[in-house]
Amino acid sequence: MKPSSKLLAWPALGRGLLVLGALTSWSGPAAFAQNIDEGKSAQQLFANSCATCHSNPRVLAKGRFRPTLFAFLQDHYTTGVGEAWTLASYLASVDAPPARSRSAKQAKQKAGKRPPAPSAQPN
Secondary structure, eight states, X not given: OOHHHHHHHXXXXXXXXXXXXXXXXXXXXXXXXXXXXXXXXXXXXXXXXXXXXXXXXXXXXXXXXXXXXXXXXXXXXXXXXXXXXXXHHHHHHHOOOOOOOHHHHHHHHHHHOOOOOOOSSOO
């Protein structure tokens, strides 16, 4: 019996496994996924991910709490938990409190002034 006739006698499954094994051995080592944002500062994360649409980090934060920003960034824009927390902390730190209007400042100044105390000496 010739060697080629033995190969033809194998069941189809055996030939399929032989071909699969040959292809696997030629494909090379497996590639591992890498986090391209790992090790970047918060400013770099903002510049790479957010600055295209949001020119100012203060506008992006808009008075939101850090956990709210974290959850949103983790779900939509960052590659991992660490990056989401770093970026959320940065945005919360640069967020300015809302500016008060002039009338509110003037009302506070007026409320802070006391009327003169009545004199204790009789007239």
